[in-house]
Amino acid sequence: MPAGGVRRAAGLRREELAQLADLSVDYVVRLEQGRATSPSVQVLSALSRALRLSTAEREHLFVLAGQTAPGAGRIPPGTPPGVRRLLDQLDGVALTVCDASWNMIEWNPLGAALIGDLSMLRGRERNVAWREFTGMPSRIRCTPEQTTLFRAVLVTDLRAATARYPADPGLRDLLAALRAASADFVRLWDDGVVGTHESNSKTVHHPEVGSFSVDCDVLTAPGSDVKVVCYSAPVGSDAADRLKLLSVIGTQSMSAS
Numbered sequence: 001m002p003a004g005g006v007r008r009a010a011g012l013r014r015e016e017l018a019q020l021a022d023l024s025v026d027y028v029v030r031l032e033q034g035r036a037t038s039p040s041v042q043v044l045s046a047l048s049r050a051l052r053l054s055t056a057e058r059e060h061l062f063v064l065a066g067q068t069a070p071g072a073g074r075i076p077p078g079t080p081p082g083v084r085r086l087l088d089q090l091d092g093v094a095l096t097v098c099d100a101s102w103n104m105i106e107w108n109p110l111g112a113a114l115i116g117d118l119s120m121l122r123g124r125e126r127n128v129a130w131r132e133f134t135g136m137p138s139r140i141r142c143t144p145e146q147t148t149l150f151r152a153v154l155v156t157d158l159r160a161a162t163a164r165y166p167a168d169p170g171l172r173d174l175l176a177a178l179r180a181a182s183a184d185f186v187r188l189w190d191d192g193v194v195g196t197h198e199s200n201s202k203t204v205h206h207p208e209v210g211s212f213s214v215d216c217d218v219l220t221a222p223g224s225d226v227k228v229v230c231y232s233a234p235v236g237s238d239a240a241d242r243l244k245l246l247s248v249i250g251t252q253s254m255s256a257s
Contacts, residue, residue, distance in 0.1 A: 014029060017051070020050035021043075021047050021049070021050040038065075038066075039065050039067075040067075041068075041069075044067060044069075063163050073166050073168065075099055075168045075170070075171060076224065079097055079106045079226060080226060083097060083221050083226055084106070087106060087107075088108075092110075092232070092240065092243060092244070093110065094232070095111045095228060095229065096115070097226060097229075098226070098229065099225065099227075100160075100164065100225035100226075101158065101170065102129045103127050103170075104118055104126045104127070104128065105126075110247050113249065114206070114214075114243070115139055115140060116139060127174060129154045129174070129185075130181075133151070133181065133182035133185045134181050140203075141203045141205060146202070150195075151184065151185075151195075153195035153196065153197055154195075155185065156196075158189075197218045199217045200215075201213050201216070209245050210242070214232060214233050214239055215232050215234075216229065216231055217230045217232075
């Protein structure tokens with residue numbers, strides 16, 4: 001846009017935005033005032049380009065308008081390269097990687113040794129939310145308070161994923177299955193519960209090295225919805241020694257070896 005004149009406020013004038021987006025000034029005014037409530041994908045794309053929105057801002061604009069951004073709507077497959085390098089380099093920390101719908105998509109050897117051989121799981125058996133709400137067996141034990149918080153976090157994350165990836169069939173199927181299988185999931189979802197990730201300590205009941213406590217932290221990879229679940233213990237602690245032993249024996253049985 002040509003520079004000129006003193007502006008009373010920073011940013012584009014309505015007339016300039018309309019010109020850049022190839023829209024009428026009247027339509028821009030109606031959008032601002034909430035009188036045009038169903039902008040098309042083409043209009044949203046034009047406004048995104050004119051306003052130079054970032055990828056996250058563009059997706060948020062489409063969500064607010066109840067539309068699916070072109071080329072979006074499905075959970076990206078795979079693990080970002082930086083997260084994969086993290087798996088390879090963090091010795092002494094048990095790691096699992098989950099996508100936006102809490103499917104476990106990667107893990108390091110210590111992660112498998114700690115929580116079980118994940119390569120043996122199939123389908124929804126690898127989904128953390130499904131395992132939690134359907135009561136599948138787990139070596140990781142939580143207090144009732146931790147369980148309440150964790151379930152709220154899972155529902156919050158899944159709700160955010162539906163807004164970000166509305167066209168993902170796997171996510172839709174998971175939500176339908178959870179609603180059919182768990183009354184608690186239905187209650188939390190319908191109540192609009194909101195939870196946030198917090199660091200906490202969890203108890204592991206391992207068949208080979210016994211019971212011990214580990215710190216659990218959930219990290220989100222920048223620029224993605226990939227979550228890295230980290231189980232660690234203070235250096236020199238009994239739990240750290242047990243993790244070291246697990247790194248040696250892996251997923252095998254000590255009696256079998």
